[in-house]
Amino acid sequence: MDNSGQNNLKRNKIEKKLLRKQIKARNTLMRHEGIECVSHSTQNLVIANGGLGNGVNRHQLLKVAEECGLVEALLMLPNKPYSFVKYGTTEEAKKAYDALNGKEITLDDSDQNVTLYVNFVEKVLWEDIMPVSLPPGLMLVEEFVSPEEEQKMLESIDWTEDEVIQNVQKSLKHRRVKHFGYKFRYDNNNVDKDKPLPGGLPKICSTLLDKCLKEGYIKHKSDQLTINQYEPGQGIPPHIDTHSAFEDEIISLSLGAEIVMDFKHPDGRTVAVMLPRRSLLVMAGESRYLWTHGITPRKFDIVHASEGQKVGSITPDVGDLTLNRRGTRTSFTFRKVRRSPCSCSYPSVCDSQQGSQREASSFQDSETEASKLEEEYVHKVYEEIATHFSSTRHSPWPKIVEFLRTLPKGSIVADIGCGNGKYLGINKDLYMIGCDRSQNLVDICGEKKFQAFVCDALSVPVRNSSCDACISIAVIHHFSTAERRLAAVCELARLLRPGGKALIYVWAMEQEYNKQKSKYLKEKRASKGKEERLNTDVAWGLFGDQMHDNASQDSECSDRVLRDSKDKDGNAKQVMKTKLPVHTNRTSFHSQDVLVPWHLKGGTKKKEECNKAQQLPTDSKELREFSPVFHRYYHVFCEGELEAACKTLDCIRIRESYYDQGNWCVVLEKQ
Ligand SMILES: O=C(O)CCC(=O)C(=O)O
Ligand SMILES: [Fe+2]
Ligand SMILES: [Zn+2]
Structure with a gap:
């Protein structure tokens, strides 16, 4: 092949790649934001990766946008990884579309680059802007x-x-x-x-x-x-x-x-x-x-x-x-x-x-208090509910599967907080190791012949830079101070080699996003009185994986159960001492720091211990009927909070951030 033939081939390849990326951006905008792109030219563009959420500054974007024509408006939303540009004419918008799609820009205040992907949209969001008034008082x-x-x-x-x-x-x-x-x-x-x-x-x-x-x-x-x-x-x-x-x-x-x-x-x-x-x-x-x-x-x-x-x-x-x-x-x-x-x-x-019920959304400022709280309301609880919990955790989440499937063959991947190991066998071409704070969950992984060990996510006994990728799914929200949550991200970053990627999922405060209720909320009515769903596996897409909860956790009676256990035992249990609000399952969150009830069915791995903990009769029939309640501590993340924490670390860069069924998610890359 002559030189020009090779060049053509190369150009074709680049164009194809650009098209792929542009379509991917279009799909992501549709799936996560409900923004519909159109294939004909309009006056309006949506610029993926050109948002405040991925570090692009207004004046910087305006400068490149204005090179293509008169910009009537530029809309940048807080924390969003895209923005909208409205041009005076369709021709100008078309010119910008050609010039900006695939364009790399260097972020102000850092030497990082982002590539813009541009699509046309019929209309932009600034039509229903309302000024926000200050809170009363x-x-x-x-x-x-x-x-x-x-x-x-x-x-x-x-x-x-x-x-x-x-x-x-x-x-x-x-x-x-x-x-x-x-x-x-x-x-x-x-x-x-x-x-x-x-x-x-x-x-x-x-x-x-x-x-x-x-x-x-x-x-x-x-x-x-x-x-x-x-x-x-x-x-x-x-x-x-x-x-x-x-x-x-x-x-x-x-x-x-x-x-x-x-x-x-x-x-x-x-x-x-x-x-x-x-x-x-x-x-x-x-x-x-x-x-x-x-x-x-x-x-x-x-x-x-x-x-x-x-x-x-x-x-x-x-x-x-x-x-x-x-x-x-x-x-x-x-x-x-x-x-x-x-x-x-x-x-x-x-x-x-x-x-003494509530000292409001009080925060745990002391390290010892924080780790005591996590010991009581995270570690002990998972140990107790391990078997039941595992029976509700079968269907892997599609976006996490996609992340694991697209890693190169032979990658070394750590799943920090692997639970029952449901992601450890997703891609047989990876070398995956899991770890979890709960011995009982690690044992379950062992039974499935996965490599897993017990450790704390704040101190993983694995050498620096030894992993090609890490995942942390539904783990970091169990840390009770901002410092500890950040330390958990830091620990993931430490494990990664330069260029290595981490995927993090945490539970979101916003269970309704872009006018859509998460599956966790939508399950409310469906789950009423359906005890048979208790221990059955549920496929993603039907009603989610009950990542954070089980259908049976739907309970307006959580407070009552709490009082019952207090009255029966003559022992207020630690729940009261923590003064954290108890969340009602399948409802919106009213506080970022909450205790989420888990109604245990089917016994624990170690039944006797459970009985001891809950002061219940030892007869297994009664145990089944009684359904003891445990409480797990969660810090649910507000929009932008996870990214903000990640941005404080210089050694990582946010590659992607999104909302997925009631969770905030980021993909990080080690620098
Ligand atoms: O920094 C501020 O303005 C607020 C400080 C504050 O809220 C507090 O100390 O309780
Ligand atoms: Fe204050
Ligand atoms: Zn008051």
Whole structure:
């Protein structure tokens, strides 16, 4: 063949590959986002891989898009790996289609490349944009302090005391904190009201507090101050400041840098609020008592690009969102310690009105507390339910199978948290090893002649860079702090060789996505009274694999069962002690940190132990009828949370992220 023939062949090959990728992008958009691409030319394009979700900046995309014609609008959605471009004419859109499809662009702020895949769409999403209002009771006062006052306040903080603690906090990628007036205890999310700290609040704060009183932002002079310092990549988990600990108004001054704070209503509504530098955030009423507030640990925030839009709530589907690199933000949060029980109008989240039932979506800040909780509500439970659990885990999930089937022959693959080993035999061309925290589940893998061993996902006894791929399916949501979840991702990354890939699945807070209910929710009605489904295997596509639960777990009676076991045993069991909400199966989540009931049927691997644990009669017939309830701890992930955690690690790059039947999923590549 002559040279030009070879060149033609090569060109054909490249074109074919591009076409394949473009079609794949089109299918993914349809399957995961419900976006329908069309084969004829229109004015509108959807650009796969050109989204905020995979690190593309607004000005960067706009620059390449404008080279092809007049861009009427560019829509970039928070956390989405695609964007929409509307051109003035179809011709311009066609020109852009030809020029941008397959185009590689280098991301700003890194030397990574992404390849854009372009398709035409009939219409774009910005037609039903509505401005989002702030949560009721929330107020933002801009320029509350002057740049000079800001400077003075920042300089007044002495971070050098408690050097050891500060270093530990730093190495944990944890924000720095300092308390005045009363120490805030992260173990019980409260203050010791009879143990004020010597010295009270810093003098530098008094004029500021007087101003707040005068303006009516607070009713009582604050007597507690927490200073938080967040480096880029750090955050604070979503929480409600304990009602019984503090009075109504809570004020927080942002210094040094702006940041986006996320507010969430129990019904799932979220509002992202931009807190500019030197502004004062006032949380009162509903926004203080009912909504959680938190800062997602990430290095960039999604913000409005246009001037004059840079304060307050961020409209999710507006046409001018972009990424904003975070700086070091220091906040002064002032609160007034409460001296009598809270009598707010939000009893469902009020610890004063619910006895000890709930210290809200409290977060586990201490390592020992976290591992104790996981021991009780993850490890022990899986050990007990192993046999029953395994009997409900047969059908592999299609996307995970696809991942395993497309790995090169001979790849070494670790399944970290392999459960009953249902993925270990999917592709006979791979060398797969599994590990799990549960001995009983590992034994089940052994019975199936798979290679598996017991270990903790935070410390896998496998050498660095020794795996071509790893999977972590429904594991990381069982870790109870953000640090531990990140450490689990880190451990996966450690195992990978450069270029190696990891697939992670975690359970999503959003069980309804793009107006579609997940199979977990949809199963609600179907499963009622259908006991026979209990231990039977269910094929994917019929009603899912019951990944997180069994049809029988559908239970509005979970609370009752909990009380029963308490009354019977005269033993409140640890569930009560943890103060975590118990989730009702097959319903939406109202809290990110929950206990999910598992109604055990058919006995455990070690029946006697189960009987002991549940204080049940030993007769097997009665045991069958009784169906003891266990509770597994879950941290369900919000949209973007898994990616945000992954993005804090420099050694990996997110290749793909998607939503799959109530789960958030990422494919990572080791750099
Ligand atoms: O950093 C902030 O503005 C908020 C801090 C906060 O919510 C807290 O310490 O409870
Ligand atoms: Fe708070
Ligand atoms: Zn209250």
